[in-house]
């Protein structure tokens with residue numbers, strides 16, 4: 135049986151800021167149908183890793199491929215197949231929530247009828263249909279987060295890259311986000327998620343990559359993480375704390 | 382207990398001190414240069430008026446006529462500019478800012494809060510008085526050797542004018558306040574801009590008609606009396622008329638000075654009573670309404686009316702990028718009121734151009750061509766002010782939101798191009814209007830009018846390219862407030878480069894005008910020069926900015 139083709143692939147990627155490596159020789163891949171969790175302490179390079187896949191940062195060495203396309207050599211081809219949800223949901227304050235989603239739909243060249251039905255479905259999932267008519271600048275942090283999540287799912291990307299999806303969300307919205315992601319994976323999507331919300335990550339992700347100072351400190355399924363940490367019954371959080379203590 | 386005024390004044394001082402401490406060297410440099418420029422303009426105006434009044438006073442017959450006219454016209458234009466700029470800012474200042482200030486939650490009487498705001502408004506709209514009326518009165522006083530008494534009168538006149546202007550601006554603000562209920566703030570600002578623009582142009586046409594100076598040049602005392610009568614009729618219903626007549630008393634003509642001053646006092650008293658009544662009846666209600674507007678109170682997650690799908694107008698390929706810029710601009714009361722004040726400067730410019738045209742003799746090509754070139758440079762200066770306020774900080778806002786387009790399959794050069802089209806379109810249109818109004822004011826022949834409009838548009842487009850390009854290549858990351866972004870080193874560089882460019886255009890336009898006026902020929906080399914230089918700037922900055930965007934990390 136052949137391994138499924140990866141939709142996201144880091145090929146020995148490094149990124150330096152002021153000659154200090156933020157990401158150092160990173161190699162990993164995400165296949166269709168799986169959610170990979172990116173964990174690690176603050177400043178370990180998670181955001182940098184994700185931004186390089188979106189073409190927002192340019193790797194100093196190595197290559198990032200999305201659906202087989204090099205993000206630096208074929209940026210538009212690669213970006214057509216991905217979506218990014220940032221850690222800080224800063225967007226156009228004087229557009230309404232719905233206008234922002236429509237704007238994103240235009241960026242990805244969606245058919246307008248299809249776009250409207252997708253937007254309604256996603257807004258309904260969060261119960262945001264009425265609220266989304268307000269100006270983005272008047273939204274609370276959680277609402278902004280949810281709207282940018284909708285923007286990420288709008289064009290059904292091959293791979294969804296999310297930086298800290300659960301910050302500022304109420305428990306019900308976390309539940310909604312989880313079901314939206316699970317549905318999207320069922321339809322053949324893939325996700326790469328950086329998060330500190332480890333209990334949610336444990337439920338959601340099939341595999342984990344733990345970064346420390348820009349390098350992979352541990353990687354694998356929950357069972358493999360448990361073995362690495364020497365905690366056969368431990369939660370992801372227990373494993374994380376034990377592994378982080380050894381760094 | 383400290384008085385409410387002391388508390389409010391203390392808060393202002395604290396803000397000013399904090400702003401000063403947080404400013405960088407470049408910002409302080411620009412602030413200092415700005416103050417120096419204002420002082421230079423006021424001093425220049427003083428000497429210009431002084432020379433003019435000396436010549437006029439030597440002419441027994443015609444002097445009083447022209448001096449009266451200058452006083453009437455400058456008082457009126459100052460009152461209109463002050464009232465208009467006051468009215469545009471007063472809604473924000475008297476209502477929005479007042480609703481936001483800390484003392485709003487303290488037991489400070491409402492009328493004191495209004496008075497404090499009113500003094501602020503007087504200071505905010507005092508610039509035309511300080512730049513025009515004060516130098517004119519001081520010059521008149523020294524030219525006529527009028528002594529201390531006249532100086533005292535001048536000071537009182539300036540204060541009276543300021544009070545009058547602020548009262549009128551306040552009345553306009555109260556009159557417009559109920560409209561904000563029914564008309565969105567953006568549209569209201571647009572209507573205000575259009576209204577002031579049309580009123581300003583109409584006023585300029587009335588006050589500076591063609592052939593004005595033939596009417597004012599007199600050779601007998603009968604003609605002199607007729608000219609004075611004409612001036613009286615022209616300005617009869619303007620609120621500044623009695624003040625200007627009183628100011629002309631150094632010429633000894635009028636016995637009505639006391640009556641004039643009483644009229645002014647009566648006028649101001651009436652306006653003050655009206656404002657007091659308005660404050661009493663409506664101020665509290667308007668403050669509450671202001672506090673509850675979306676942009677101040679930020680009622681989080683409040684539902685709103687559903688709009689038709691975006692993009693609504695520009696539905697072709699990349700029109701949505703353009704439409705987003707437009708939506709953000711028209712939904713920002715800040716941007717709109719700033720644009721409004723810049724349009725007011727355009728009106729002031731047209732007034733000056735018309736007055737210059739009325740005085741300039743077209744028989745002297747070398748002088749006349751300088752006036753033509755100066756007009757184009759003045760339009761360029763206006764375009765630069767707008768470009769530095771709007772286009773230069775725009776890319777910075779894009780950096781903060783850069784992930785949206787940056788992680789999408791949109792080519793970055795397309796986003797730059799659309800941004801450029803948006804700002805160059807707006808600023809180019811205002812410049813074109815400036816060029817057309819200039820040609821109209823001077824009554825240019827077609828070839829000269831064509832060159833003026835062409836250069837004005839080229840200047841508007843190039844200056845926008847410089848500002849937007851500099852802002853894209855060197856986004857002023859430190860600056861949060863677009864009003865101060867232009868004082869970053871990259872902004873200063875943009876202003877300096879634009880200065881050189883405007884100087885070059887000045888030379889080309891002057892050359893063209895001189896050749897045309899003396900030989901009737903069209904100097905195509907100058908046309909090619911302006912076009913080549915402008916295209917080079919637009920294309921150069923386009924390439925540089927796109928290159929910078931493609932290598933940018935967000």
Ligand SMILES: Nc1ncnc2c1ncn2[C@@H]1O[C@H](COP(=O)(O)OP(=O)(O)O)[C@@H](O)[C@H]1O
Pocket residue numbers: 151152155156174175176177178179180181182183934
């Ligand atoms: N634009 C940048 N300029 C300079 N240093 C940066 C930049 N972005 C990230 N870094 C540095 O790279 C390291 C990794 O940061 P980041 O990827 O944000 O980590 P994480 O998301 O895991 O908290 C940190 O030391 C951070 O200071």
Ligand SMILES: [Mg+2]
Pocket residue numbers: 180181182221297
């Ligand atoms: Mg991070």
